[in-house]
Amino acid sequence: MTDHTEAPATGYAARVIVANRDLERSAASGVYALGMAHSYHHRQLRSHGGPDSPDNLVLLTGTGTTGEHGAVHGDPRMAQRVGLIVPSWATPAEYPIYRRDPYGLGWDWFLQTPDGQLEWAGGDGRATMARLHGIDDTDIDAALALFREMVSLARRSPWD
Template structure:
């Protein structure tokens, strides 16, 4: 594994405990066996082509379990619509380095328009719509 990759334990915790075997964005049910095709792990703050030494990149607060493979499903929509994804916290700017842009500080919106904060302990906490990022 390269720097910034999610550990298998982090992915399992997000998939089973936090997301309850569903896509974070659309809440479609997923099967563990479908990893890589049916669903994938998405970095909200991208690793970059050369990787990174930032330990937050591999944190559970930076991880979304989403349907699709990066070109399909919700993962594909995130990648194709990066400006919208940035506005709703599905992506975090790569070059943003202040604590304001730490994954645990950036709220993220689901398709049902609810807003969430993802904690470093592996929880998703719903927050009110009016709370600024």
């Protein structure tokens, strides 16, 4: 893992970094998010003390009740198992997320760094999630299937 000792950006600066990192597209579906209702989802929820920083934010379509963002809050078990929700006891920068590579290489496990970069986690991300949650590959596969269903819906129709 890269050394990220500089204090992370917060607030508006963090959102600019996230929009640039994600190329203004949803981290889940790859849909151009800034052209529709969108929001910056806090992976570690604000109600659980989650910071407003690049490692904790992802750009999603919809609001906390609509679109992808609504789907994440509607299925917290799935969201936690794919890294879209980070438990209060974890550190967002060290908690893998299954997300779209902004440069179009598909979906995989990544770590989001405090300075707004993505580090590929590959199979280690999947293994880390299984270990953190005390689950096996079948449970990860089930969560990924639900995630892919959410992505499929987002790519078919625009969210309000």
